[in-house]
Structure formats: structure tokens, C-alpha cells
Amino acid sequence: MSDPRDTLQSVFGFPDFRGVQRQVVDRVLAGQSTLAVMPTGAGKSLTYQLPAVMQTGTCVVVSPLIALMHDQLRAATAVGIRAATLTSVDENRAETRGRFLDGALDLLYVAPERASTGDFRELLDRGNVCLFAIDEAHCVSEWGHDFRPDYRLLRPLLDRFPEVPRLALTATADRHTRADILDQLGIPQDGLIVAGFDRPNIQYRIAPKDNATRQIADLIAEQPGPGIVYVPSRAGTEKMAAALAKTGRPTRAYHAGLDPAMRAANQAAFVASEDMVICATVAFGMGIDKPDVRFVAHAGLPKSIEAYYQETGRAGRDGDPAVAHLFWGAEDFAKARQRVGEVEPARQAGERTRLAALGGLVETTGCRRKLLLAHFGDDAPENCGNCDNCLNPPVGTDATEVARKFLSAVFRTGQSFGVGYIEAILTGQSSERSLMNGHEALSVFGIVGGEEAALIKPVARALQTRDALRANPHGGLEFGPGARALLKGEATLSLVVPPKRERRRRGGAASGAAANPVGNPLFEALRATRRELAQEGGVPPYVIFHDSVLRDMATIRPATLSALGTITGVGARKLDAYGDAFLAVIRQFA
Template identity: 65%
Template sequence: MTDPHHLLHHIFGFSEFRGIQEAVVERTLSGHSTLAVMPTGAGKSLCYQLPAKAARGTGIVISPLIALMHDQVRSADALGIRAASLTSVTEDPRAVRDALRDGQLDLLYVAPERATTEGFSRLLQEAAIALFAIDEAHCVSEWGHDFRPDYRLLRPLLDEHREVPRLALTATADKRTREDILVQLGIPEDGLMVAGFDRPNIRYHVRPRDGIGSQVKALMRAEEGPGIVYATSRAATEKLAEQLTSATRPVLAYHAGLEPPVRARNQAAFVDSESMVMAATIAFGMGIDKPDVRFVAHAGIPKSIEAYYQETGRAGRDGDPSEAWLFWGAEDFARARRRIETEVEPDRRHGERERLNALAAFVEAATCRRAILLRHFGEEPPETCGNCDNCLNPPETIDVTEVARKLLSAAFRTEMRFGVAHLAAVLGGDDNEKVRQFGHHKLSVFGIMTAEELALVRPVARSLLARDALRADDYGGLSFGPAAKAILKGEASVVIAVPPKRARSRSRGEGDHPHDPLFEALRGWRRDRAKEQGVPPYVIFHDRTLREVAAFKPSSLAALSEIDGIGDTKLERHGESLLAALTRAMEDEGASAA
């Protein structure tokens, strides 16, 4: 066994552990099983990569997607870690199995579907196993937002090797999900380690959807790096990609309906790019180990706060400032509630409703977004974060309880068959043909709203749909939801945030980086190097590492080795070339200044 601090510096190029990494590594090397809940970007993979290098045997990593395994193997190889995957697309599975038996692998990645087969169980009997790492461990829980039944079948394999430590890792698990993971994977309660959920480098924004193509184009102009835009359906994904293609950078679509070669090609292009935007369904993302995604936007609501947290967490994995935007409409919640009642198993509906209600509270909030997220996961954050839309530009709030009661009354008196536009016409006293056709000009609610109140009807309707006081049917008719009664009886008030008329321009915050010609020159060197070696640029070095090189201007390999992110293997493979590129860039900068 090798000293963890020695490996941390010489393999990963870091001088110290971050957060709970050291405690997780020490616990694993001591043979204890652990569930580590760590935010995306906190270095979960190091928690199993380092023990696998330090201990005798191979670390078996259960990972959900082939594409994710491919990226992880590539990144491990760049660090000098001997890694392979055993999947349906492995070119020479016999060679991988032989390497495992012969102790020639530090890590072997497999999907849960393969890990639970008898053949894989027999294979492991012939090998020395250092640890089991179960990545995306929330998939094991029926309470989780991304349940995968095959994860629930892992326990027998783990129990065949009771002496081998189990390390479950996830960024997304509330209290109930964490408890279930511990039980399902046979990890003791004292093995739970929670690092916290905060991603301070991500700035959260929520806006009503109003011309989504234009809204995303504005975001793309403001954020130059790679981005992901999540749409709610395959058709919406294609339409959005088409709308965005007139922008100044490449845009591709990704969804499960595309032919597999097209999906693979589009994903590879995104991973390799430093500026591409991917319009995608949620089928895209978990398999992406790309650290430099600068923004994630949702063109509709995700399934839950847990899903939102995980999907937005794909931005800024390198720790640099990043943006998360959510554009929502009342129809999103109407569709989601219909889905729960018609497609979700009865015993899971209550939990799904709770998740959707929590998401509604998040989008409707006039208070700190980050605080709401963190409290959802059981934390006690400060009241303000200083890095979300509501903290940076506190919205005005308005009590619209009376408007809400009038709108609900109009829905009731029109027999809950009509949409917002018709109800607004009735409440505003619009004596039009449709209103007269149904006799609604004779109702007691006809003309009872002032012009100021009518201006609030749509945002109030959106709020009532979000909080399940109104429900929309397939034809757009509005009926009561369970929250309507308390509002009508005066037992609950309705307060909404008045959306800003114009999005505030992004102010440069702490950690933002001004344009640096030297850094840009090093990125150019990295692009060329990556192209030569057939890997994405981030596999060579992360932006943060190049930024440190540009700032400190090391003049020798020894000095370069002190930069975070440059371990022995990367120093040997790229050190001389990087120093030469730095020298050329500095000379060019000097010549320009002269």
C-alpha cells in the first residue's frame, strides 16, 4: 500500500485533498464501507481511483452508462491509471478479462446489468478485488429520482466479497434516499458521509418562458463556453436546435430517437468542443464527464428538485463560474401532474407529488434559490447566497390573493371548462361573442376585475397551476386542484414575485476571469495537442490548470510540477511541450507590447 498523500501529488497533481475526500479515502483503505454524498465537481472519482492505486487488486466500478465509462477510462489513462471497461462495445473482452485475472488493471468499469450476471460473478472469483465503487448510487433507491432496477440487484455480488469495502457515491440523494441506499447496498449507518450540496460557482436564474428560442440565444451571446439546453420532448429538442442554429456557434440535437451512430457522433463532437451547445432531452448528460460546461438551461421544468440539481450540476464541474437557467410555463406543471396521475404507479404518486410541489415552490420563490435547494437536501444554509437571481436582483413581491380568489371563482362559475384567456375576458367584462354564447356575461363574476388586476391574471394563473390550486385538462380547461379550497376560504394567501421586465446583465463575480491573451494561447496549444492525441482538450489539462500556468509562468519542469492538476504522467507526456508553448506565447506577448 502506498501513502495516499504521495499518490495525490504524483498521480493527480494536487497538494492537498478537498472537502471529505481524505476521510473517504482513509475509510476505504481501512476496509470500511461508505456512502459518500458529494456535490458534482467535488472529486468523487478520486475517492475510488486513489484507493484502487494504493491497495492490492482491482477496483470494480459500477457505472450506469457506456459513454460515461468511456470518458472515465480515458481520463484515468491520462493520469497513468490502468483502466478498462467491460461492455457490449469492448473491442477485446477476452484481453480485458485476462488483464483483470493477471492483476494488470487498477480499475474495471462495468454496467450494473453486466455486474449482476453469473458470468461476471465467476470472473471476480478469479481476481484480486481492491474495492467496489457504486457510482450514481441514487439509482439504487426507489425513492430516488432516477431509479434503475438493476442497481437493486447488486447486493448478492457485494455479499460474495464481504471483505471488500463498498464505496457508494452520489451527488443527489435526500434523507430518505440516503437511508434506502445504505440498506440496499449493505453499508452501515456510520458509513454515511455527507459533504454538502452547495455548488457556489453556479449562479441560478429562473424566468417565465417567453419565446424560448430568443431567450436561449441571449444566453448563448452572454456565455461563450459549452452549454446544454434541456427540452422536454424529442420534438422540442429538434425544434430548439433548429432555432438556435442561426447563432454564432455549433448547435446539435441529442435524444433517444436519433440513430445510435448519430447520437454517438453528436455526443463526441460536444465533448471535444470548447463552444458547442447541445439541445437535448434528459437522455443526455449522465454519460458526460465534461468539466468545462459553462451553462445549463432548462426549456421546461425538470421532473423534480433532485433532477434539477443533478442536471444543473453538469455545469462548472471544473469549479469555474457557470450559469443555470430555468425557463418555465404553467403548462409544464399541468402536464407533470397529469403524468403523475396517469403514468406513475399508485404507490409512488404521493412521493412524486411532493417532489413536484417542492419544485413549484422553487420556481415561484422570491427568496434565495440556493437556500431553497440546500434546505431541500436537509442543510441549513444562510438566508442569502449572493449568487442567484433573487439575491443579485431582489424581485418585488405582490399579494395577489384577491385576484386568485376571483380567478378561481370564475373557473367554478364557468363550470371549469375554459382556459385563462376566456376567464380573463369574463372577469374583465369583455362582452364578446364567445362570452355571450355561453351566457357568461350574466355571471356575478362578469366585469369584477380592475385593469390592474387583469394585468396580473396570467402570472397568477401560472402560480396557481404551479402550486396545484388549478389544474389544466388536455383541452386547456381549468379546474380546481387540492390547494384551491384554502385560498377560497381565506386560509391561504397567494404572494408572487413580479418578474423583472429586463434580465439584469451579469455582473462579474468573484472567481470570474477577464480575457487573458496568455491563457488563450495556452488553450490554443491544448486544442492542437488534443487533436493530435484524439482526446477532448480537458483530458490534456483543465482550464484552471492552464490559468495557473499563465499566472505563475513556470520556467522548468520542477516548477511546472507544483501547479495543481499536473501529476507525474501528465508532466512526462506534456510538460516540455507546454513549457515551449508558454515561452512562445510570452515572446509573442512581449513583441506585441513593444
């Protein structure tokens, strides 16, 4: 067998492996089953694509979404890998089956629903399978955040071919989930490889909501390139897209309620775009492999830290700088607690733990990355140097006394009023309503002033986040389990006073902006050529070459095909297909 590095260079255009890729590939080539936990952007797909090219037979790839399979199919075909999908929307299923039986496929992508059928097992019996790759393997675990029951049905298929190794891949699995994946897929304990969870190129930012639409508009003004905005509701995605379109950026909405044709068109437009912002529910994201997403924004609280990690991980898959910005409010935690109360009792404790972990992430004054990585069992330095708290350390203040006053006002007014009314009582603002209710005679009327008054809204938000206060169905605040300890002096409340951020002018370079030489005439000409080739081939621009490859072309300015072939990311197939076109552009600037 040839050296895997030779195949890596000739097919993919990479001079060497990254991280644990070589370790995983060596196990696969040795016929050993493996669970590889690798961060998004670490090159998980290469760990089965390369062995598939080197071995006789077909690698069967189980993937959860048709859109994801088709995206990976384009990328594999672009480097010369013989690949096909066998899905309900493919019209060439008979041809694909024939190619598999003829040994003319390196990769065959299928959904778990198809993989678990008897018809598919019989097809595999008649062919030659060299590897099973189970992508997004956390879906097999009930402890995972994207549990898919059909993944549980894969074990009989795998056991039918005991001599064929299994490679399970995921970016998001804590220790409990990892153990469950090993058990469910029949992978030995010594087959676990954990590469770590750190995505150092992503800058994490978290801030309280204060007109989320305006805040996100500011973000996209400073962040060039494609971006994803996660919005909690279907209607909210369309409203957000319409509002952000006023900034001048192309925007689209995506949610499960859209007409399927429009949903597909919006996704395709985003995948092909170099600057579009898509406003979507969490139904969007797993189905794309777009490497050049420059920012991910959350206009509300994600379901869990695992979901947050997966969703933010869709930014910067190409390794270039990217930003993940979460905007949260106390109402997000209130809604999340309501959802926890609606799940089956056996799961409620775990869901409350996940919600508490999110509360810790948004309220911490320390390094966001350290807390995030610790959730997955990773060690990290105290200061990562690339999150909002590390770059601009917040100031903490003891707000315990204001919190007690706020709780006292909530209690004395009958636990029936919202934040605005309680604030008015505490700061002594007389109104017809407070006079009618007799609340101006209360001991809490007007007891907060000066600098303390500015803490009322942040205190109210923090009390709801910590479940010391809950909103009733009519919008009034009532005590939650955390109120008693604060009132009795058994707990304190510290607040983060966020530093003021200057609004950057539109188009200004942000700290997380990709280091592309925008404005460099050669770089822009190379991008234009890439765009034309992508349109001709019906593929997204990044399938031709990543921005990093174009940057190297613009810097090195190779004069021959052989020199162009030495640039990382330029494999033999792409050199043959596109080399002359890009060399022609470079010669114009010689």
C-alpha cells in the same frame, strides 16, 4: 504504505485533498465500507482511483452508462492509471480479462447488468479485487430519482467477497435514499459520510416562461462556453437546436430516438467542444464527465428537486462560475400532475410531495439555494449571494383578490374556457364569442382594471401551480383541490413580481461567466495547443488540462519542467506527455 498525499501530488498533480476526500480515502485504505455523498465536482472518482493506485489488486467500478465509463477511462488513462472497461461495445474484452487476471489493471469499469452475472463473478474469483466502487449509487434505491433494478442485484456479488471494502458514491440522495443505499449494499450505518450538497460556483436562476426559445437565446448570448439545454420532448430538442443555431453558436440535438451513430457523434462533438450548446432530453448528461459546462438551462420543469439538482450539477464541475437557469410554465405543472395520476397508487403520494417541493422552489421569494439545500437536510445562510433572488430581490404582492375574481370568472363561465378568454371577460373586452355565450351579462365582466389587470396572467399561472386550477383535455380551466380555500377566504395568494433584467449584448460578461482571461494572447495560444494535442490524442481538450491549469500557466509563466510541475493539476504523467509543448508556447511570450 506511503502517504496518500504523495500519490495525490505525483499522479493527479494536486497538493492536497478537498473537502471529505481524505476522510473517504482513509476509510477505503483501512478496508472499511463507506457511502460517500458528495456534490458533483467534489472529486468523487478520486476517492477510489487513488486507493486503486496505492493498493495491490484491481478496483471494480460499477457505473450505469457505457459513455460515462469511457469518459472516465480517458481521464484515468491520461494520468497514468491502468484502466479498462468491460462493456458490450468493447472489442478488446478478451484482452481486458487477461490484463485483470495478470494483475495489470488498477481500475475495471463494468455496468451493473454485467456485474450481476455468474460469468463475471467467476472472473473475479480468479483475480485479485481490492475494492468495489459503486458509482451513481442512488440508482440502487427505489426512493432515488434514477432507480435501476440491476443495481439491486449487486449485493450477492459484494457478499461473495466479504473481505473487500465497498465504496458507494452519489451526489443526490436525501435521508430516506441514503438509508436505503446503506441497507441495499450492506454498508454499516457508521460508514456514511455526507459532504454537503452546496455548489457555490453555480448561480441559480428561475423565471416564468415567456417564449422560452427567445429567453434561452438571450442566455447563450451572455454565456460563453459549452452549455446544455434540457427540453421536455424529443421533437422539442431538434426544434430548439435549430432555433438556437441562428444565434451563431454551434448546436446539436440529443435524444433516445436519434440514430445511435448520430447520437454518439453529437455527444462526442459536444464533449470535445469549447463552445457548443447541446439541446437534449434528460437521457443526456449522466453519461458525460465534461467539467467545463458553463450553463445548464431547463426549457421546462424537471421531474423533481433531485433531478433538478443532478441536471444543474452538470454545470461548473471544474469549480469555475456557471449558471443554471430554469424556465417554467403552469402547463408544466399540469402535465406533471397528469403523470402522477398515471403511476401506481402506492407512489402517488410521494410524487405529489416532490411536485409540491418543486412548486415551492419556483415560487419562493427567498434564497433558492437555501430552499434547495434544505430539501437534502443541509443548513444554509438566509442569503447565498449567488441566486437570482439574492442578487436582485423580487417584490411580493398580495394577489388574493385578483385570484378570487379569476376563480369566480372560471366558475361563472362554466369551467370550460382558457386563460385568454377569462382574461378578456375580467377586463371587459367584448367579442362575438362572449356576446354569443351571454358572458357580458355576468357580474365578473369588466371587474378587473388598472394595475390588477397586469396580474391576471401571473395569477392564472400561480393558481395552476398550486392546483387550484387544472386544465381539462380541451384546454379549458376547471377547479382543482386548492380552489375552495381561496374562495372561502381560508387561503391567500402572494405573487412574486420579478425585477426587469436588462438584456446583455452578445458576448458581454455575465455574472456567472468563467473567469478565463479570454483575449489574453498567451492564454489563447495555450488553448490552441491544448486543442491540437487533444485532436492528436483523440480525447476532449479538458482531458489534457482544465482551463484553470491554463490560467495558472498564463499567470505564472513557468520556465522549466520542474516549475510547470508545481502547478495544480499537472501530475507526473501529464508533465512528461505535454510539458515541453506548453513550455514552448510560454517561451514564445517571455
